[in-house]
Amino acid sequence: MNREEARERARELxxxxxAEEKMSQLLYNxxxxxxxxxxxxxxxxxxLHGVARxxxxxxFPQAIGMAASFDEELLEKTAEVIAEEGRAKYNAYSALGDRxxxxxxxxxxxxxxxxxxxxxGRGQETYGEDPYLSSTLGKAFVRGLQGxxxxxxxxxxxxxxxxxxxxxxxxxxxxxxxTPKDMTETYLPAFEALVTEAGVEAVxxxxxxxxxxxxxxxxxxxxxxxxxxxxFEGHFVSDCxxxxxxxxxxHVTKTPEESAALAINTGCDLNCGDTFSSLVEAWHxxxxxxxxxxxxxxxxxxxRFLLGLFDETEYDDIPxxxxxxxxxxxxxxxxxxxxxxxxxxxxxxxxRKKDVGTIGVIGPNANSRxxxxxxxxxxxxxxxxxxDGIIRYCGxxxxxxxxxxxxxxxxRIEKLASENDRLSEASIVAExxxxxxxxxxxxxxxxxxxxxxxxxxxxxxxxxxxxPAPQRALMETLAETGKPVILCVLSGSAxxxxxxxxxxxxxxxxxxxxxxxxxxxxxxxFGEFSPSGKLDVTFHHNDDPLPDFEDYSMKGxxxxxxxxxxxxxxxxxxxxGNVRVMDADVDEDGRNVRAYCVNESDVETDDVIQVxxxxxxxxxxxxxxxxxxxxxxxxGPREKKEVFISLDRxxxxxxxxxxxxxxxxxxxxxxxxxxxxxxxSIELTGRKPVEIDFQKY
Numbered sequence: 001m002n003r004e005e006a007r008e009r010a011r012e013l014x015x016x017x018x019a020e021e022k023m024s025q026l027l028y029n030x031x032x033x034x035x036x037x038x039x040x041x042x043x044x045x046x047x048l049h050g051v052a053r054x055x056x057x058x059x060f061p062q063a064i065g066m067a068a069s070f071d072e073e074l075l076e077k078t079a080e081v082i083a084e085e086g087r088a089k090y091n092a093y094s095a096l097g098d099r100x101x102x103x104x105x106x107x108x109x110x111x112x113x114x115x116x117x118x119x120x121g122r123g124q125e126t127y128g129e130d131p132y133l134s135s136t137l138g139k140a141f142v143r144g145l146q147g148x149x150x151x152x153x154x155x156x157x158x159x160x161x162x163x164x165x166x167x168x169x170x171x172x173x174x175x176x177x178x179t180p181k182d183m184t185e186t187y188l189p190a191f192e193a194l195v196t197e198a199g200v201e202a203v204x205x206x207x208x209x210x211x212x213x214x215x216x217x218x219x220x221x222x223x224x225x226x227x228x229x230x231x232f233e234g235h236f237v238s239d240c241x242x243x244x245x246x247x248x249x250x251h252v253t254k255t256p257e258e259s260a261a262l263a264i265n266t267g268c269d270l271n272c273g274d275t276f277s278s279l280v281e282a283w284h285x286x287x288x289x290x291x292x293x294x295x296x297x298x299x300x301x302x303x304r305f306l307l308g309l310f311d312e313t314e315y316d317d318i319p320x321x322x323x324x325x326x327x328x329x330x331x332x333x334x335x336x337x338x339x340x341x342x343x344x345x346x347x348x349x350x351x352r353k354k355d356v357g358t359i360g361v362i363g364p365n366a367n368s369r370x371x372x373x374x375x376x377x378x379x380x381x382x383x384x385x386x387x388d389g390i391i392r393y394c395g396x397x398x399x400x401x402x403x404x405x406x407x408x409x410x411x412r413i414e415k416l417a418s419e420n421d422r423l424s425e426a427s428i429v430a431e432x433x434x435x436x437x438x439x440x441x442x443x444x445x446x447x448x449x450x451x452x453x454x455x456x457x458x459x460x461x462x463x464x465x466x467x468p469a470p471q472r473a474l475m476e477t478l479a480e481t482g483k484p485v486i487l488c489v490l491s492g493s494a495x496x497x498x499x500x501x502x503x504x505x506x507x508x509x510x511x512x513x514x515x516x517x518x519x520x521x522x523x524x525x526f527g528e529f530s531p532s533g534k535l536d537v538t539f540h541h542n543d544d545p546l547p548d549f550e551d552y553s554m555k556g557x558x559x560x561x562x563x564x565x566x567x568x569x570x571x572x573x574x575x576x577g578n579v580r581v582m583d584a585d586v587d588e589d590g591r592n593v594r595a596y597c598v599n600e601s602d603v604e605t606d607d608v609i610q611v612x613x614x615x616x617x618x619x620x621x622x623x624x625x626x627x628x629x630x631x632x633x634x635x636g637p638r639e640k641k642e643v644f645i646s647l648d649r650x651x652x653x654x655x656x657x658x659x660x661x662x663x664x665x666x667x668x669x670x671x672x673x674x675x676x677x678x679x680x681s682i683e684l685t686g687r688k689p690v691e692i693d694f695q696k697y
Contacts, residue, residue, distance in 0.1 A: 001151055001306060003233060009310075010301035013038075019290050022297040023279045026264070028237075028272045029101065030300075040099045041304065043237065043270055047082050047107035047145070047154075048125050048376045049514070050332075054093075054102040057085050057378030058328040061336045063111065064492050065511030067127035068533040068573075069338035070608040071632045072140040078335055079144025081328050082107075083154040087315045088322045105307050106155045107145060108204055108237070112138040112190035113165045115493075115537050116557050117549055120166035121447040121460030124374050124492020124512065128536025129558040129570060131186055132627050132648050135193035142198040151308035153315060157202035158194040160239055162221055163187045164206035167549050168450035169459035172242075173249040175209040178552045180659025185622070186554050189650070192230060201234040201303055205268065207242045214250055216242045217266040227267060235299040238263060241273035261287035269296035324381055329516060336513040336520040338606065338632070342531040342574040343497070343539075344507040348484055350527025350576060351435065358399040360433030361387045362426050362478065363440050364408040364471065370443040371490040374512030382515065386439045386488060389518030393526060403429045405438075405478075406470035409446060420470065423477050430481040437525065438478060438504070440471045441490035443512075461549075465496040465542040472499070479503040488521060494535075496542040498567055509535070530576035530605035532632070534675075539568035559676065560622040571627065571676045572684060577605030579635055584672035584690045590652060595643045595672050595690070599635035608632045609643045611672050612689070613651050617665030620654040625669070625677055645672075652696045668694045 013036065014022060021033050032040040046052035049060040060066060060078055069075070086105055093103045112134050115123035127134040138158070147153030163176040163183070178187055194200040203226060205216035213219065216238040226232045246252050246259035253259045256278040263271070264279065265288060282288050304310065322328070342349070365371035367387040373380075384392070391400050404413055405426040411419045430436050446468070450459040466472065476499070478485050486506040489495065490513070500507050508531070510521055524531050538559050540546065545564065547556045554561050559570035578601040586593050595609050611629035615621040628651040633643045654664040671677035673689025682688050 001308070003302065003306065006302045006305035007298065009305050010298045013301055014294060014297045017297070019283065019293060020280060022293050023276065023283070025297050025300060026270055026276045026279065026293070027274065028270060041309070042099055042101045042104050043106045044101050044272060045086070045104050045107045046102060046376045047086065047109045048111060049374070050082055050378045051086050051089060052102065052376045052378050054089055055379055056323055056381060057089070058324050058332050059373055059378060059380045059515035060332045061339050061514045061517065062124050062374035062492050062512040063126060064124045064128060064536065065339040065513060066335055067133065067137050067536045068341055068511065069335060069632070070133070070534050070630050071338055072136050074335060074338060075137050076140040076144035077331065079141045080147070081331055083145045083147060084318060085323050085328070086154050088318045088320050091316060091318060092320045106157070106202065106303065108157045108159055109145070110138050110141045110156065111159050112194060113160055114186055116165050116554065117546065118465055118494040118537060118540060119462045119549055120493070121168055121462065122449050123165065123537070124447065125376065129538065130536065130627050131189040133536060134190040138190050138194050139198040142194055142200045146199070146201060149314055151311070151313045151315070152201065152306045155201040155303055155307060157204050157237065158191050158200045159204035160206035161203050161215065161226070162191050163210045163552060164208060164215065166461055168461050171207040171450060172245045174550070175212060176552045177211055179657070181655050181657050182552065182554045184659040184661060185655040195226065195230045195232050201306070202237055203232065203234065204237045205239055205242060207239050207245060209250055214246055214252060216268050217246065217262045219266055222267045235269040235303055236267055237270040238268050238272050243268070243271055243273055243275040257282040257285060257287060264288055264292055264296055269299045332514050333516055333520050336517050337524065337529055339511060339533045340513065340521070340524060340531050341509040341533040341535055342506070343509055343568050344501055344504070345574055346505045348435070348486060348505040349525065351525050353394060353397045353526065356398055356434050358401060358433045359390060359394065360401045360403070360429040360436040361390055361439065362403045362405045362429055362436055363438050363474065364404055364406055365441045365443070365490045366402065366437070366439035368443065370445070371441060372513060372515055372517045374492050375444040375448040380515030384516045384518040386437065386518040386521050389520070389522035390437065390525070392519065393522040401429045401433055405474045408443060409468040409470065411470055420473055423474065426474060427477055427481060430478055430483045433483060436478060436483050436485045437488060438475070438485050439488045439490065440467055440475070442492065447492055462493065465494065465540060467495055475499055475503070486525070494537045494539040496567065497539065498541055501567065527576065530603055532573065532575050532606035532608065534571050534573040534608050535568055536570065538562060538566045538570045541567050560624055560626050563623065565680050568684070569676050569678055569681045571610055572681050575605040575607055577601045577603045577607065577635060579605065579607040579674055580687060581609060581673045581690050584692060586670060586692055586694055590694055590696050591647055593629060593645045593647060593670065593672055595645065597633070597635070597643055598640045599638060602637045604634070604636045606632055606634050607674050609645060609672065609674060610676070611645055611647060611670055612677055614669050615652070615654055615664030615667070616669060617667040618654045620656050621664060625671055666695050666697060668696060670694055
C-alpha cells in the first residue's frame with residue numbers, strides 16, 4: 001500500500017470520529033473505538049537489538065556492538081529478523097486480544113544520536129561517534145525493519161531528534177546548545193539520511209531543549225527542517241513524559257494544557273506519556289484547533305494502514321515458531337562475532353586446548369547474564385555466559401576453575417565479609433591455572449538510561465572512564481601473579497583499559513554480546529574464527545582532557561576533533577590474520593575507491609577496509625581526517641583481492657560556521673587502510689594507510 005492510499009483511508013476513517021475520539025488516539029496507549037471497529041493499539045515498542053520487553057525474542061548484541069561490525073548488510077538482515085519476530089509475536093498476541101504495551105508493530109528504534117561523550121550511559125544504544133557510520137548503519141536497520149513488501153513489516157523510529165547525548169541526570173531541564181556548524185556536520189546527518197533516504201516512518205523527540213526550545217516542540221527542527229526541508233511525511237512522537245517537562249522542568253509553559261497545545265501545534269502527533277490527556281481542555285480553551293488534532297490523528301492512522309492493521313497482509317501467517325529459531329540464533333552469534341574487537345594480542349591468542357591444562361575464569365561479568373544483554377532487551381530461552389561458553393567448548397579436555405573475584409561495583413560480595421572478600425580466591429584460581437580469562441566491565445545497572453533499574457552512578461552515566469574500584473583491585477591482584485591474563489570486557493561504552501594494555505597479554509572488547517555471547521567469545525578465544533570488529537568509539541585514557549559533559553561543542557570530541565593521543569582509536573581492531581592494503585586508486589569522479597589488499601598470514605579472516613578524507617584546502621574541514629567509506633571483506637589465507645568501496649556523497653563537502661554545507665575546495669587526500677591514518681593507529685597496527693591525493697574540480 002502506498003502512502004497516498006493509506007493517507008486517504010486514514011482521512012476517511014478519522015472524519016467519522018468525534019473530536020474527543022480523535023484526541024484519545026494521540027496517546028501511546030490508544031483505546032478502542034468500538035463503534036468504528038478500531039481495536040486498541042499501544043504504540044510503545046522497543047527493538048534496539050531484538051524485540052524488547054515483550055517476552056521471548058532473539059537477543060542480538062547491543063547496538064554499539066552491532067555497529068562495531070561495520071557491516072551494513074548484516075544490520076539490515078538483523079532488523080529483518082527483528083521485524084519477523086515482531087510480526088510473529090503481534091500475530092499471536094492480538095489473536096488473544098492482548099494489545100498491551102511492547103506488543104505492537106511500531107518500534108522506537110534505532111537510536112542514531114551521536115555518542116559524543118564516553119561518559120553517556122545511553123551511548124550503548126547508538127551506532128557510535130561518527131555521523132557517516134551512524135547514517136549508513138541506521139539506514140540499513142530501517143530498511144530491514146520496515147521491509148519492501150506491499151505493507152510495512154514494522155515501523156521504525158529515528159530517535160532522539162536531534163541533539164541528545166547526556167547528561168542523563170539533568171536531561172529533563174537541560175538546554176543542549178549546538179552551533180549551526182555542529183548541527184549540520186555532526187548532530188543532524190543521521191536523522192536526515194534516515195528520513196530522506198530510508199523513509200523512516202517515525203521520529204522521536206528528546207527530553208532536553210535544543211538551542212532554547214524543547215526538542216518535542218522545536219519549530220526550527222520539527223517544522224522548518226524535518227517537515228519542511230526534508231519533507232518528512234510520517235509521524236512524530238514525544239519521548240516518554242517529555243511533554244510534561246515543558247511546564248514542570250523547562251518552564252516554557254505553565255500548565256499541562258499549554259504544554260499539550262505547544263507540542264501538537266509544533267507537529268508532535270503522538271504522546272508517550274499522559275499530557276495529551278489535557279488536549280480536550282486545551283481545545284475547549286481555544287489553545288488548539290480541531291484541524292490540528294485531525295492532522296495528527298490522520299498521520300497516526302496512516303501508519304496503521306501502512307502496517308496493514310486493518311487488512312489481511314503477507315505477514316499474517318508468520319508463525320510464532322520463528323521466535324528464537326535456530327536460524328535467528330545463528331545470525332545473532334554471527335553479529336556478535338563480527339562486532340568483537342581485539343585490542344591487544346601479544347601472540348597468546350588463539351588458545352589451543354592441547355596447550356592449556358587448566359583455565360581460570362575470573363571476574364564479576366564472567367558468569368553474569370546481565371552483562372550479556374545491555375539495556376532495552378528481550379528475554380532469551382537460554383543464556384550462555386563466558387564461563388558457560390568456555391566450559392562447553394573445552395568439555396573434558398580442559399579443567400576450568402572459576403571465581404567472581406569481586407562484585408561488579410560493591411567492595412564485597414558477602415555482606416558480612418571483609419572488603420575484597422574474593423581477591424584471595426581469585427589469586428588461588430590464577431595460581432592453579434595455566435591461563436586466566438578475566439571478564440570485567442559494566443551492566444545496565446551501572447550505565448544506561450536515567451530512571452532505569454539500579455543506575456548506581458550518575459543516573460546511568462559514568463562519573464569517569466575507570467572500571468569500578470573493586471575491578472581495578474582485581475586487575476592489580478591478577479597482574480601480580482605473573483600468570484598470562486586475557487581480559488574480556490563486557491560493556492556498552494569506552495573504558496580506560498590502560499592498565500590492562502600495559503600488564504595483560506590480550507584485551508578484547510566484546511560489548512554486550514547478546515544472550516549467547518559467551519559461546520561466541522569462547523569460540524573466538526580458541527580460534528574458531530578470527531576477530532574482526534573495529535571500534536566505533538574512541539577509547540581514551542581517564543585523564544585525557546575531555547570537554548565538560550554539558551558542553552555540546554564538538555571541539556575536542558570524537559576522533560574527528562580530538563587533539564590528543566587516545567588509548568585505542570576509532571576504527572581500530574586487530575585480527576588473527578594480517579590484512580594489508582598494498583595500493584589503492586579512486587575513479588575520476590572521486591566516488592569509488594579500489595583497494596588492492598593481501599592477507600599476509602595463513603589465517604582466514606574478515607577485515608574492514610576504511611577510507612578517510614581530509615579537505616586540505618578548506619578552513620572548515622574537521623580537525624582530523626574523517627570516515628567517508630568502508631567495506632567489510634573476507635580474506636582466505638594468503639589471499640590477494642580487490643575491494644571496491646563507494647564513498648559517502650558528502651565526502652567532498654565541508655560545513656561552514658553558518659551551518660551551510662559547501663564544497664571543500666579542490667584538494668583532498670584519501671587514506672585507505674584497515675584503520676585511521678592517525679599516529680596511534682599506525683603505532684598499534686604497524687602500518688600506514690595508503691594515501692591518494694585527489695583534486696575535485
